Amino acid sequence: MRRAAHQVTVYERSDFCGEVGAAISCASNGGKWLHEWGIDMEKTKPVILKSLIKHRWNDGEVFETLAFDGYEKHFGVPYYNFHRKDIHSSLYDAATNVNRDGTPAQIVLNHEAVEIDYETCSVTFENGKTVSGDIILAADGIRSRTKPQLGITPVFEKADSSCIRVLYDSEKAKQLGLLDFASNDAIEFWGTNENKIVMSPCENGRTVCCLCFYKCSEKSYNTFNRKVSLERLLEVLPDLDPQLCQIFKECGYEIKEWGLYIHEPLPYFFKASKSGKKGVALVGDAAHPMMPDQAQGAVSAIEDAGCLGEVFSKEHDLSVEESLMIYELVRKERVTKIQDASLRARRNLNERMGWNKDLANPHKLSLVEVCGYDMKDHIKQAVKLIKQKQFVTYSAEQFVHILS
Numbered sequence: 001m002r003r004a005a006h007q008v009t010v011y012e013r014s015d016f017c018g019e020v021g022a023a024i025s026c027a028s029n030g031g032k033w034l035h036e037w038g039i040d041m042e043k044t045k046p047v048i049l050k051s052l053i054k055h056r057w058n059d060g061e062v063f064e065t066l067a068f069d070g071y072e073k074h075f076g077v078p079y080y081n082f083h084r085k086d087i088h089s090s091l092y093d094a095a096t097n098v099n100r101d102g103t104p105a106q107i108v109l110n111h112e113a114v115e116i117d118y119e120t121c122s123v124t125f126e127n128g129k130t131v132s133g134d135i136i137l138a139a140d141g142i143r144s145r146t147k148p149q150l151g152i153t154p155v156f157e158k159a160d161s162s163c164i165r166v167l168y169d170s171e172k173a174k175q176l177g178l179l180d181f182a183s184n185d186a187i188e189f190w191g192t193n194e195n196k197i198v199m200s201p202c203e204n205g206r207t208v209c210c211l212c213f214y215k216c217s218e219k220s221y222n223t224f225n226r227k228v229s230l231e232r233l234l235e236v237l238p239d240l241d242p243q244l245c246q247i248f249k250e251c252g253y254e255i256k257e258w259g260l261y262i263h264e265p266l267p268y269f270f271k272a273s274k275s276g277k278k279g280v281a282l283v284g285d286a287a288h289p290m291m292p293d294q295a296q297g298a299v300s301a302i303e304d305a306g307c308l309g310e311v312f313s314k315e316h317d318l319s320v321e322e323s324l325m326i327y328e329l330v331r332k333e334r335v336t337k338i339q340d341a342s343l344r345a346r347r348n349l350n351e352r353m354g355w356n357k358d359l360a361n362p363h364k365l366s367l368v369e370v371c372g373y374d375m376k377d378h379i380k381q382a383v384k385l386i387k388q389k390q391f392v393t394y395s396a397e398q399f400v401h402i403l404s
Helices: 028-036 071-075 084-096 170-175 230-235 242-251 297-311 320-347 367-371 375-387 396-403
Strands: 009-011 023-026 051-055 062-067 080-083 106-108 113-117 122-125 130-132 135-138 156-169 186-191 196-202 207-215 252-263 270-272 279-282
Touching: 023 028, 023 084, 023 196, 023 297, 028 071, 028 297, 028 367, 071 367, 080 084, 080 196, 084 106, 113 135, 156 170, 156 230, 156 242, 170 207, 170 242, 230 242, 230 252, 242 252, 252 320, 270 320, 279 320, 297 320, 297 375, 320 375
Parallel strands: 009 106, 051 186, 135 279
Antiparallel strands: 023 080, 051 062, 113 122, 122 130, 156 207, 156 252, 186 196, 196 207, 270 279
16 A cells, blocks of 8 residues: 555554464465565565475375476466564565655554444544544454444354464474474475374574364364463374474474364455545455465465555556455455365365366366466456446446456
8 A cells, every 4th residue: 555655554453572473375376466565585584385295194204295396487476485573574664664665654553443433434442542544454353343343243163173383493403303394395294184284494494384283173162372282282183293293392382272263255345435435444364264274364465455555556546435346346256265265175185276277176276276366457357347337237246257
């Protein structure tokens, strides 16, 4: 939004202290926006993922390696893996640096929004402060307080699995003579029908992030970012590769757990004022929470930001309501597909993306379909219809079909 010549203030609920965070997987459909925004990729300390390595659960033996040959050549951007704090720092700098295009964004910490009014486009915070503007972009996560105030009642249920995240220092592992997974520049995978582990390096290979998914029938289990013990981690992963267990025992830290929830797609992503000159829109997990099994959660949020920057640019000269209408129509169709695919992949290991479209399974997403997506062209088609007023004669579902 800054690059599109808008005055931006970000109100952040936290103080950015204390949370280390996990790795952020960033496929090319997110990476190309980072390039376009001029993010200093070297400062993000990325690992470029080059393959998927599959291990047997019990002994860790490799039984299949799928190389990402031609990935960057085909999609124009490599498959990045970041540490959360590094990509966050780089985005923060891009938003606030005085030497970049547009007016630097203002970042205000320790302001948690409690009341949002889309008619007046105002926000009231826990500390009693109230601010207003022309557009509110609510990126307040899965537990969004904004959704109910837009008339949306989220529909979700506890999944039958949970995830424990553990980080480890690759240098320490090497010093102890343990296996060196970081140097593979790969997604390492151990999987059974009920449990699976997805491991990937970040921070120039210094840190390795392991996401350990396990079957959990406790429907009332409601946890988010809760510290758990090493014993708990090993308990829920029976008969796991002893070499991996040893790494967890000797080097593991930041062992935290979160429950997984299945969210139904939202009916809409925005509400505009009666005048059409103001509006509130949901962004990221607030709009489309999804299972982590296709590694598209963070990337979808990046795409949201790219879409908003485009529809609110001077190039298209649209009203607030028209811009938010295009944002919803373009994004809702795509992220709903990815939500569905991520849920199927949680239940079926064979649902992971293949390179090309699987004609025998038309609902299965392909790398070409996801990573090669041209959102700018999609937006241009929508803008053309908006300006021709053709959208008036169609339902939202018909309009989405036309744009497809």
